[in-house]
Amino acid sequence: MVEPRRIVIVGAGLAGATAAGALRDKGYSGQLVVLGQEEHRPYELPALSKGLLLGETEEPAWVHDEATYAERDIELRLSTVVEGVRLDTHEVVTADGTELPFDRLLLATGSQPRRPVMTGVHLPGLHLLRTLDDSRALRAELVEGRRVVIVGAGWIGCEVAAAARRRGCEVIVVEPNPLPLHRLLGDTMAEVFRDLHAAEGVHWGLGYGVFGFTGEEQGRVTGVMLDDGSELPADVVVVAVGAAPRVELAHAAGLDLASATSTGGVEVDACLRTSAADVFAVGDIASQLHPRYGRRVRVEHWANAKHQGAHVAGGMLGDEAPYTASPYFFSDQYDLSLEFRGVADPLVDELVVRGDLAAREFVAFWVRGDEVRAAMNVNMWDDVDALAALVAGDVRVDRAKLVDGDLASLLG
Template identity: 60%
Template sequence: MSEPGRVVIVGAGMAGATAAGALREQGFAGEVVLIGQEIHRPYQLPPLSKGLLQGTTDEPDWVHGPGFHEEKRIEFRRGSTVVRIDPRDHVVETDDGERLRYDQLLLATGSEPRPLDLPGGELAGLRTLRTVDDSLALREALAEQPRVVIIGAGWIGCEVAAAARHHGAQVTVVAPEPLPLVRVLGARMGAVFRDLHAAHGVAWRLGNNVTGFIGEARVHAVQCDDGSELPADLVVIGVGAAPRLALAEDAGLALADDVPGRGVAVDSRLRSSVPDIYAAGDVAAHDHPRYGRLRVEHWANAKDQGAHAAATMLGSPNPYNATPYFFTDQYDLGMEYRGLADPDDQVVVRGDLGALEFIAFWLRDGRVRAAMNVNMWDDGDALQALVDNQAPVTVEDLREEDLSSLIP
């Protein structure tokens, strides 16, 4: 495989920015063009719902330092949007009419908040959280200590709730599920997060759907399907994210209809169905050697896939086989999760659940499918190895034995 002369990367989030840097780190000497819609240089998303939103920091975590792109000869086109990909001619077209040829193309277009198409959706006071500007604007609004209604009890909903309580806002979370995070963590761990937030003053309205927003120019209440109205000065919509697929679909790339939210179907090396086009990050539904086809919307996946896509474009034959990983910080709870479990898998707890110092394991067929450490940081390497190897263990082993001794 010959080395490309020009690599164009569409999307300057974590995946795209990491890929651009990795191309240089891996010795690529050709042209690298990084195209991003925002005017900011590339930044990481996790702080937007954590430290930046709380006010413990005033800047996001930048992917690279100032001057990086100039130093590494990366042409960073900020504030530019790709509107069309022409795979036949190997050209991308931007919103100002420019046509830019590529030898290889990486799609790293990320995802965007899912909207709620409900009556009153045009009212002022309804927010989503995806960009640094979203976070700073929401932080300013939370500083007024408003009555906040958060729609959605996933990671964004829970982290925004914690940040809002940090600012002293009144917080109600509405979601149709019986527990927060239940689709990812299952009932037992979902109850841990429900109780954590309740202890910090969050009011839960679980098992409810929102049917509309009430107000004149600005929202002043949220209407639920049981007929109740929740007073609100501010509403944060956190009902998930959808991958940005329009470019890929228009260009004729195969999409994965068998994964939640769909995605660009890529093979184990992150190659799409169209020659010389790759995908990484939130938009990529990739063929994982252990898990089958999946799409992961987390920071570590975007970072690792960006670097892996760069290696593939330069001829690496290796599959992307990293284990999914994510983390959260809510109040005084810090957590890391490794693996991919079914919420109905058997859960084994090691440590003190009540004190929020424990490790949870998800077992299926006697093997570790996922592990989550909460406020315990000494066993990360062992947990990673147990999950990577899907180690065969017993419940007693996980509760009592030295974890490193269980690694195959």
């Protein structure tokens, strides 16, 4: 394969910046351009809802040192908006009219938080959390004694609730489902997180929907209107109702998407190549035909962005190896730390628990047939290598041994 003369990466987040570094690691010597909308150089997202929001750190983890880009001849163009991709002429067009030719293109445009369409959603004091600037702005508002209402009880909503309580705020979380993280974890595991937050002083508004936000005459948010007609007073509101993959460029360019509504991500094959041979996609937007699961999988977590970014460099240089890593993420809430591996469906998979739920020291397995589809270790770290192998491999397991046996012995 002839080495491409110029590779353009659209998206200066973890996936895009990791791919750029990996391309140089693999010996790519051509032109390498990374385009990012933010003014900050590429950084990792986990600290935004954890250490940075808590005030434990002032900066996120940067993907590369600032000097790395110049030293490795990676042209990093920040504060740059890409308006279009021309597949026929192999060009990327930026908002200022610049036309950048490419031989290979990587789309790593990430996700954007969902902003519901309802009254008052743009009021000052109402926050979404996705960027470094978002996190810094929200942290400045988490002042002791303030009333914070969080809309949404997914991972981000729960982590923000933990940070707000640690900073002395009064917190209520509103969620239409009967339990936090319910669709992701099922009843038993969701109850663990409900009880954890309740013990830390979080008030739950479970089973309630939100239909708008109220504000004072000067415009700042003052309340959250619920679907039963009541209103929750609020000094600060955080809307954490999920994220949508940023597929607009791919859609306009004519790349195949994973759903007719343009919200399911960009279709990529096992090697992360899109429907256009010279265009690849990674991270939040990539809906991959995953060899492990036999179906399309789209993951919005940190490890996926990092690992796909590293892997796709080979594909862009001619390597046909598929991406086979299982999804992984971690969360920290108060004194609870966890790691989650795999893909679970609580409605289908059987839950098997090892350890002590009441002490919040356990491993949860989601088992389908005699195969571990996912595992979550909570405040237990001795068997992480075995857990990774059980989730990633084609291993037949005995449920009784998952509960109290030697996990490493199950690997054969």
